[in-house]
Amino acid sequence: MADNRLVHIVDDVPELDGPQRPESLTMVVVLDGFLDAGSAAARAAQHLVDLDDTGPGAGRVVATFEVDELHDYRARRPAVSFVVDRYQDYDAPRLVVRLLHDTGGTPYLLLQGPEPDIRWEAFARAVREVVERFGVTRTVSMGSVPMAVPHTRPIALTHHANDPELLIGVSPWRGELRVPSSAQALLEIRMGEWEHPMQGFVAHIPHYLAQLSYPQASTALLEQVELxxxxxxDLSGLRAEAEDREAEIATYLAEHEDVADVVAALERQYDAFERAEESGASLLAPDEPLPTGEEIGQQFEQFLAGLDEPGDPDDRNGGA
Known part of the structure; x- marks a missing residue:
């Protein structure tokens, strides 16, 4: 069972107890850090919190994890403000479970906060206690990773689950991949061993946009969470953000031909891959070499700066 020092669960949650207890209850999991290229999952989670408007109890915290037992402060130092001659506004990391409501008033839980740096097994046991205390019937996670894909094509998603019957989409991968683990990945494995269904979605983010907020991917993730x-x-606000971001990127590409060429190369590679998949041919496109990470990094150094700051660098410096 869970390590009681790691999680503190609220005793009295009328909406989830007694005769009002829902027949089914979803818990959404978003752990910031490793699996969050483009801040896609974190932005999606914040959107869920912002939407909850059920009254004074909106976004009520029903479980709190002991972050001091899980967080490496020297590896990920929280921010603090220094004002004239004193420190204030320490941004303490929080890992909590909130009770939220969807657009139709259906209650669900959101587990959100920094991914634990240590004690993953104990963390998984603590999450199990939350699941069993509130009668969670399904757990759904969100994440995002940088990939060599163009932003002009549909956002691809990796579907995964600890029970094949939970899958609502086909995985784009074939065979076995050895990848760095995460607390979310371990949690899904352990939940399966404890016979608690868990599934998730990982959005593929264009790696040249991985350091920017990418609401397009947040929208794609939440569409899957809905299902x-x-x-x-309600995704209207996120879709508006996504349209604004697309317009910023399009404007920048129109003004910087060298950057547009890199994106065009990615588009050709992506389309060749898609054609090969459809025909059952080789997935490699030898006539369309994929730009290396170093080449894309060089091309997009100014790209990221250009989106963060208005105007062209030459204009800001008075021209060449």
Missing amino acids: AGRLTV
């Missing part, structure tokens, strides 16, 4: 979690989420 898997039997929830209804």
